[in-house]
Amino acid sequence: MDTVISISGLHKAFGATRALDGLDLKVACGDVHGFLGPNGAGKSTTLRILLGLLRADSGAVRLLGGDPWHDTAELHRRLAYVPGDVALWPTLSGGEVIDLLGRLRGGLDTARRARLLERFELDPTKKGRTYSKGNRQKVALVAALSSDVELLLLDEPTAGLDPLMEAVFRECIGEERDRGRTVLLSSHILAEVEALCDRVSIIRNGRNVETGTLADLRHLTRTAVTADLARPPTGLDALPGVHSLEIRGTRVRCQVDTEHLDDLLAALGRAGVRSLTSQPPTLEQLFLRHYTSEPEAAAL
Amino acid sequence: MTALTGTGNLVRLALRLDRVKLPIWIVALAVMTASTASAFEGLYGTLAEREAFAATITANPALSALLGPVFDATTAGGLTAWRIGAIFGVLGGLMGHQTVMRHTRLEEETGRLELLGAGVVGRHAPLAAAQVTACGAGALAGLACAGALIALAQPVGGAIAFGAGLTGIVWTFAAVGSAAAQLTTTARAANGIAGGLVGTAFLLRAAGDALGEGDSAWPSWVSPIGWFQQLRAFGDERWWVLGLMLAFTAVVVAVAHAMAARRDIDEGMLPTRPGPAVADDGLRSPLGLAWRLQRGMLLSWTVAIAIWSAVIGSLADGVADLVGDNQQMAQIIDALGGAENIVDTYLAAVFAIVGLVTAVYALQAALRLRTEETGLRAEPVLATPVRRTAWVASHLTFALVGPALLLAVSGLAMGLVHGLRAGEPGTQVARLVGAALVQLPATWVLAGIALALFGLLPRMTTAVWGVLGACLLIGQLGAVLQFDQRVLNLSPFTHVPQLPAGDLTWAPLVWLTAVAAALVAAGMAGARHRDIA
Numbered sequence: 001m002d003t004v005i006s007i008s009g010l011h012k013a014f015g016a017t018r019a020l021d022g023l024d025l026k027v028a029c030g031d032v033h034g035f036l037g038p039n040g041a042g043k044s045t046t047l048r049i050l051l052g053l054l055r056a057d058s059g060a061v062r063l064l065g066g067d068p069w070h071d072t073a074e075l076h077r078r079l080a081y082v083p084g085d086v087a088l089w090p091t092l093s094g095g096e097v098i099d100l101l102g103r104l105r106g107g108l109d110t111a112r113r114a115r116l117l118e119r120f121e122l123d124p125t126k127k128g129r130t131y132s133k134g135n136r137q138k139v140a141l142v143a144a145l146s147s148d149v150e151l152l153l154l155d156e157p158t159a160g161l162d163p164l165m166e167a168v169f170r171e172c173i174g175e176e177r178d179r180g181r182t183v184l185l186s187s188h189i190l191a192e193v194e195a196l197c198d199r200v201s202i203i204r205n206g207r208n209v210e211t212g213t214l215a216d217l218r219h220l221t222r223t224a225v226t227a228d229l230a231r232p233p234t235g236l237d238a239l240p241g242v243h244s245l246e247i248r249g250t251r252v253r254c255q256v257d258t259e260h261l262d263d264l265l266a267a268l269g270r271a272g273v274r275s276l277t278s279q280p281p282t283l284e285q286l287f288l289r290h291y292t293s294e295p296e297a298a299a300l
Numbered sequence: 301m302t303a304l305t306g307t308g309n310l311v312r313l314a315l316r317l318d319r320v321k322l323p324i325w326i327v328a329l330a331v332m333t334a335s336t337a338s339a340f341e342g343l344y345g346t347l348a349e350r351e352a353f354a355a356t357i358t359a360n361p362a363l364s365a366l367l368g369p370v371f372d373a374t375t376a377g378g379l380t381a382w383r384i385g386a387i388f389g390v391l392g393g394l395m396g397h398q399t400v401m402r403h404t405r406l407e408e409e410t411g412r413l414e415l416l417g418a419g420v421v422g423r424h425a426p427l428a429a430a431q432v433t434a435c436g437a438g439a440l441a442g443l444a445c446a447g448a449l450i451a452l453a454q455p456v457g458g459a460i461a462f463g464a465g466l467t468g469i470v471w472t473f474a475a476v477g478s479a480a481a482q483l484t485t486t487a488r489a490a491n492g493i494a495g496g497l498v499g500t501a502f503l504l505r506a507a508g509d510a511l512g513e514g515d516s517a518w519p520s521w522v523s524p525i526g527w528f529q530q531l532r533a534f535g536d537e538r539w540w541v542l543g544l545m546l547a548f549t550a551v552v553v554a555v556a557h558a559m560a561a562r563r564d565i566d567e568g569m570l571p572t573r574p575g576p577a578v579a580d581d582g583l584r585s586p587l588g589l590a591w592r593l594q595r596g597m598l599l600s601w602t603v604a605i606a607i608w609s610a611v612i613g614s615l616a617d618g619v620a621d622l623v624g625d626n627q628q629m630a631q632i633i634d635a636l637g638g639a640e641n642i643v644d645t646y647l648a649a650v651f652a653i654v655g656l657v658t659a660v661y662a663l664q665a666a667l668r669l670r671t672e673e674t675g676l677r678a679e680p681v682l683a684t685p686v687r688r689t690a691w692v693a694s695h696l697t698f699a700l701v702g703p704a705l706l707l708a709v710s711g712l713a714m715g716l717v718h719g720l721r722a723g724e725p726g727t728q729v730a731r732l733v734g735a736a737l738v739q740l741p742a743t744w745v746l747a748g749i750a751l752a753l754f755g756l757l758p759r760m761t762t763a764v765w766g767v768l769g770a771c772l773l774i775g776q777l778g779a780v781l782q783f784d785q786r787v788l789n790l791s792p793f794t795h796v797p798q799l800p801a802g803d804l805t806w807a808p809l810v811w812l813t814a815v816a817a818a819l820v821a822a823g824m825a826g827a828r829h830r831d832i833a
Contacts, residue, residue, distance in 0.1 A: 051683050053832040073685040081683040087676035089593065090409070090486055093575025096583055096592075103584040104684035125574040129409070129485060129566070140680070153683075 088128030095124030230272025371535030397477025438470025458534030655739030711736030748819025755826025
């Protein structure tokens with residue numbers, strides 16, 4: 001099976017609020033797929049529809065070859081989920097929750113459970129209500145990662161983790177990818193998505209605005225270039241795809257559409273390059289471009 | 301006083317959060333008072349009629365053991381104070397401790413207190429604000445009830461005594477609630493402790509009235525509900541009893557504040573232990589999880605109802621003795637079917653109460669589904685291969701099987717104690733377990749309503765408490781208020797055969813069970829097809 005998740009034209013409204021408004025999403029088998037969007041974009045709603053907790057108003061949703069609303073229990077055998085807002089039972093210890101969720105899923109690997117507890121430095125004997133937000137998240141992560149499943153659905157799983165634990169999380173996801181698992185990682189932390197994901201979907205207001213590999217998406221953005229030249233350049237402002245051009249004597253700063261980078265470099269070369277720095281576009285810029293309102297986006 | 305800084309703002313917040321709940325409590329209590337008083341006024345308009353009615357009550361010790369003695373039969377107010385006094389003792393107690401709990405331990409448990417505590421709020425302010433809110437609401441409830449009685453032309457002194465007594469009850473249990481809130485880490489457990497003390501207070505009062513010869517015996521005097529009664533509203537009022545209530549409130553409030561100052565946020569005075577690192581074998585299914593979540597509540601209910609039933613059962617044999625010496629009464633009793641029948645009437649009235657109390661458990665168990673859902677704890681379970689129906693069924697099992705256990709334990713305890721005193725334990729156990737279990741289908745209907753709301757109108761799930769309140773009103777006051785039979789028929793408990801006094805009829809039990817089954821099926825279907833929060 002090549003496509004693990006396939007969503008097209010998904011709509012879901014809560015009263016007058018349109019949470020999802022024609023969302024499309026495809027996740028291929030073995031991919032770590034980043035699912036990016038600001039708060040309230042519809043990421044959690046999408047995941048909850050994939051879990052069969054919410055019923056879609058319209059649109060087609062396929063998960064692991066089945067229908068998430070009708071084949072719920074069968075599909076859940078093959079996936080694990082980490083909610084964005086982890087709530088634990090106040091009187092159950094973390095270890096009990098991990099075991100319970102694992103057993104409900106059909107068993108868990110006790111050796112892996114022990115390793116994960118150690119790596120995440122989690123005390124499994126504490127009661128649910130005494131864990132901090134980050135530790136509650138670790139409980140859910142250990143429970144999800146110690147099961148043998150094909151698909152991991154992770155809803156902003158690192159929101160409460162400290163940087164050290166975030167690094168552990170990244171290692172773990174890397175290992176999952178190496179084992180051939182598919183991961184749908186919802187996040188608004190760009191560095192995390194850049195570090196982990198093969199493909200990215202960006203959604204806003206319940207609709208996706210961009211999907212592709214990171215390389216694809218970078219083509220859509222501009223590279224920032226700063227150069228010190230031998231003599232003042234000429235004709236740069238006439239080049240296609242050059243924006244925010246600033247020339248101070250022999251120092252040039254500008255942004256250039258990725259497909260016109262060649263032309264700019266040739267023009268700079270004609271003026272004699274003393275030093276050159278170029279910054280590849282970050283996901284951050286992509287993100288800002290899509291999320292800031294339209295006039296601001298044009299200026300980027 | 302910096303320790304109380306911010307109390308005013310917190311009181312305003314509490315009033316905003318309780319802007320529906322507290323008015324409902326106050327209006328419901330006032331309406332119950334007014335409708336009972338006007339019913340007595342209408343039914344027994346003349347002094348002679350009222351005195352004749354009082355004579356029949358006194359001749360029916362079943363009622364006086366349950367509700368206490370009549371201190372004044374000359375006014376409708378006096379009869380009202382007798383009829384609703386014991387119930388108001390319980391309701392006022394619940395109102396007091398639950399109001400405090402909502403604004404103390406529950407806020408702390410959910411982490412909201414931390415948000416507030418980081419603001420300009422003194423150390424004692426949150427607890428003080430909850431107490432001020434509960435006591436203020438108690439004062440309003442008392443005023444409303446006194447006002448209702450005065451408006452119905454009842455003696456002003458008696459009306460004020462009754463209202464003040466109700467206020468006193470709310471205050472004493474608000475104090476008890478604020479102390480209980482310091483003990484445990486969950487509002488559920490703290491409410492359990494405080495609610496248990498309300499039940500104990502009712503029990504002590506009943507024991508005091510049953511043991512007393514003419515005047516109530518000592519157990520009445522260690523019970524706040526006993527104090528409420530010993531105020532003797534409309535009789536020869538003993539105002540100093542209010543002082544007892546105030547002193548008790550002051551002492552317990554001080555103890556609560558002392559405990560609050562000695563503990564950390566999120567901690568209770570009772571120690572908490574770490575849990576096991578690995579789950580035991582039982583925790584591997586939705587039912588196993590429901591058992592872990594519900595076993596504590598079921599166990600405490602079982603113990604409480606066993607003790608309660610044993611005490612009430614131990615009074616049964618004495619009920620007939622209360623009138624033993626009075627020749628005229630003995631004749632009335634013979635007319636009612638003899639001493640044996642009097643005891644059975646008392647037991648039937650007791651089981652009617654046990655049925656309602658068991659329904660409280662059934663609702664608590666069923667509503668776990670909704671709190672699990674809104675607490676986002678249904679989500680991780682339903683993200684595993686667990687089917688929704690299995691998850692719903694896991695908690696529903698407790699709402700259906702739990703009441704059967706509680707009723708059986710109640711009948712067993714009552715049968716053993718009463719049977720030993722009457723010298724025929726075997727017979728009494730068998731018939732009283734049966735008499736208790738006939739209440740079961742009615743509690744199932746209540747659980748069914750809770751499940752139907754959960755499945756079809758989830759936001760309205762807690763409205764089922766209103767349904768239980770209506771059943772309480774119909775069952776306990778329906779006859780006095782002379783409700784239309786069609787209204788009485790709305791309560792499932794109306795249809796339960798009144799064992800052991802009446803005859804066992806199977807038809808109502810069968811169709812009550814069928815109604816409950818239909819409600820459960822509707823709720824299940826709804827829960828399968830709706831969005832999960």
